[in-house]
Amino acid sequence: MYKRARIIYNPSAGRELFRKHIPSILEKLERAGYETSCHATTGAGDAIRAAETAVERRYDLVVAAGGDGTVNEVVNGLAEKKYRPQLGIIPAGTTNDFARALGIPKDFEAACDVIINGKTTSIDVGKVNRQYFINIAGGGTLTELTYEVPSRLKTMFGQLAYYVKGIEKLAWLKPTRVTITSPKRVIDEEIMLFLVANSHSVGGFEKLAPKAVMNDGYFDVLVVRKTTMPEFLKIATQVIKGDHVHDPRVIYFQTAELKVTSAYPVQLNLDGERGGTLPSHFKVLHKHLVLRTPPN
Numbered sequence: 001m002y003k004r005a006r007i008i009y010n011p012s013a014g015r016e017l018f019r020k021h022i023p024s025i026l027e028k029l030e031r032a033g034y035e036t037s038c039h040a041t042t043g044a045g046d047a048i049r050a051a052e053t054a055v056e057r058r059y060d061l062v063v064a065a066g067g068d069g070t071v072n073e074v075v076n077g078l079a080e081k082k083y084r085p086q087l088g089i090i091p092a093g094t095t096n097d098f099a100r101a102l103g104i105p106k107d108f109e110a111a112c113d114v115i116i117n118g119k120t121t122s123i124d125v126g127k128v129n130r131q132y133f134i135n136i137a138g139g140g141t142l143t144e145l146t147y148e149v150p151s152r153l154k155t156m157f158g159q160l161a162y163y164v165k166g167i168e169k170l171a172w173l174k175p176t177r178v179t180i181t182s183p184k185r186v187i188d189e190e191i192m193l194f195l196v197a198n199s200h201s202v203g204g205f206e207k208l209a210p211k212a213v214m215n216d217g218y219f220d221v222l223v224v225r226k227t228t229m230p231e232f233l234k235i236a237t238q239v240i241k242g243d244h245v246h247d248p249r250v251i252y253f254q255t256a257e258l259k260v261t262s263a264y265p266v267q268l269n270l271d272g273e274r275g276g277t278l279p280s281h282f283k284v285l286h287k288h289l290v291l292r293t294p295p296n
């Protein structure tokens with residue numbers, strides 16, 4: 001019996017280089033025994049629909065080729081369904097945090113080899129209200145910076161655009177009072193931001209949530225309490241080594257479930273994309289998706 005693979009790619013992702021590699025990627029997958037077809041996404045939300053269609057058509061494998069935004073949309077198209085094809089990732093975006101956390105190579109061909117020859121790993125998926133995330137969710141003023149960089153600017157300057165915009169945005173970071181309720185603890189105070197991580201690698205920081213494991217059934221929650229801006233910047237510099245989790249202004253814990261509410265309109269960010277506003281109910285869906293990952 002032959003197998004079928006659907007490549008869902010974002011032609012505008014990253015430096016728009018993926019399209020040129022399609023013939024060789026198709027060849028590789030066909031040689032590995034997959035009858036393969038492609039879907040080029042047309043705009044926001046299209047990868048969700050494409051993934052839903054791949055479920056209906058009973059594909060064995062869905063390959064998400066793009067950045068974290070595309071991977072997030074594909075996950076949103078698969079996560080709700082009873083039958084879920086396996087997921088492969090080709091990191092073709094500006095930000096490929098999730099692929100990096102999994103150790104998937106940046107080279108398209110090498111990433112395709114991982115899909116073909118790698119192992120299958122069941123990983124947790126985060127559910128927040130009616131949406132899903134695979135890498136990280138966050139709330140607070142700082143997390144708004146990711147969607148304020150126009151797409152063209154990102155194509156030209158890549159990651160650099162984030163940092164320039166990020167520095168500008170830091171001045172706008174405002175503490176907000178939120179209530180975070182998990183089975184073991186309640187936090188009710190003014191905070192700078194909160195992060196709910198499934199993996200340890202976010203925004204190029206390998207140790208943002210140092211204890212996070214993608215299939216342990218838990219989120220790693222990081223809360224930065226109200227601080228002054230110089231203090232906040234000091235915490236930010238500690239992130240490089242993972243020392244921030246020991247800072248008294250940082251709360252770090254693991255939980256499979258939490259609720260976050262606020263009397264103020266706090267924006268949510270899911271895998272770098274806009275995710276609505278609080279209140280939010282976060283739940284781990286343990287080992288919910290099967291991914292193709294590098295052998296070690």
Ligand SMILES: Nc1ncnc2c1ncn2[C@@H]1O[C@H](COP(=O)(O)OP(=O)(O)OP(=O)(O)O)[C@@H](O)[C@H]1O
Pocket residue numbers: 010011012013014015041042043044045046065066067068069070071092093094095096154272273
């Ligand atoms: N054909 C298209 N043209 C423009 N935008 C698109 C197209 N297809 C999808 N998109 C949008 O592009 C967004 C970003 O995609 P993706 O993450 O794959 O790339 P990226 O280069 O890493 O960008 P980002 O860093 O913003 O995530 C997606 O959320 C999607 O809504």
